[in-house]
Amino acid sequence: MAxxxxxxxxxxxxxxxxxxxxxxxxxxxxxxxxxxxxxxxLDLCMDWALTQYAKPSQVxxxxxxxxxxxxxxxxxxxxxxxxxxxxxxQLQPDLVLAGQYSAVLLRGRLQALGVHVEVLPLPLTLxxxxxxxxRILQLLGLDPAQAKPTPKLVVPNAQAKRLLLLGPxxxxxxxxxxxxxxxxxxxxxxxxxxxxxxxxxxxxxxxDPPDAILFAAPDHQALANRFAEHPVLRxxxxxxxxxxxxxxxxxxxxxxxxxxIGQLHQWLD
Numbered sequence: 001m002a003x004x005x006x007x008x009x010x011x012x013x014x015x016x017x018x019x020x021x022x023x024x025x026x027x028x029x030x031x032x033x034x035x036x037x038x039x040x041x042l043d044l045c046m047d048w049a050l051t052q053y054a055k056p057s058q059v060x061x062x063x064x065x066x067x068x069x070x071x072x073x074x075x076x077x078x079x080x081x082x083x084x085x086x087x088x089x090q091l092q093p094d095l096v097l098a099g100q101y102s103a104v105l106l107r108g109r110l111q112a113l114g115v116h117v118e119v120l121p122l123p124l125t126l127x128x129x130x131x132x133x134x135r136i137l138q139l140l141g142l143d144p145a146q147a148k149p150t151p152k153l154v155v156p157n158a159q160a161k162r163l164l165l166l167g168p169x170x171x172x173x174x175x176x177x178x179x180x181x182x183x184x185x186x187x188x189x190x191x192x193x194x195x196x197x198x199x200x201x202x203x204x205x206x207x208d209p210p211d212a213i214l215f216a217a218p219d220h221q222a223l224a225n226r227f228a229e230h231p232v233l234r235x236x237x238x239x240x241x242x243x244x245x246x247x248x249x250x251x252x253x254x255x256x257x258x259x260x261i262g263q264l265h266q267w268l269d
Contacts, residue, residue, distance in 0.1 A: 035141020043102035186264035
């Protein structure tokens, strides 16, 4: 320091003061992006994420699926686009959210036109729900710490009661599925031992019935739901062991997944 002139010493002090600020500004990913003001979604899961987290003023338009599968108790009017490229371009969103498997052609054309499209892979495990929620919050310009933390994941109980998750058209949900993790986290055991989604056999069920059946299907009269009304099923599983949950909670992972697990756990008592 003794060899520095007063002017050089003054410059050095100034650099030492501003260097931390310069590093923050130059490091990639450090600068907090401005919160998007006009957001559109391309599928049902992104619709529900927006209505869960975004400010109403941020939501430019939800997908057409929102009108068909509206969340129960959702208050207020939410604008909806018609799913066409022309209307989305006309709306001029500054952010478009899409799930990894939805609207592939549409989102590709939007990206080609310079529209900011974020594609979010859906969680495949319960442990992935929290980082998924945190990423959505970050994209919306909100604090990621608002995401509900992952509860302690339980070890499956080999002696637990067996639950059959029954869907439309006599399809049961087996192992190696996201639903399997929900069942086990709630303290149940999956009635089915096969992987994936299984066409159920009434004869097998009558010989070895589950402890309970949860009918996870839309609540309306349809041919796809007739299997659940079969006399064999009603005879081997008593009415008090037929469970019902909100159908929509099974459709997309999110913070409501933990509420679903809590509901399933209560039925064990």
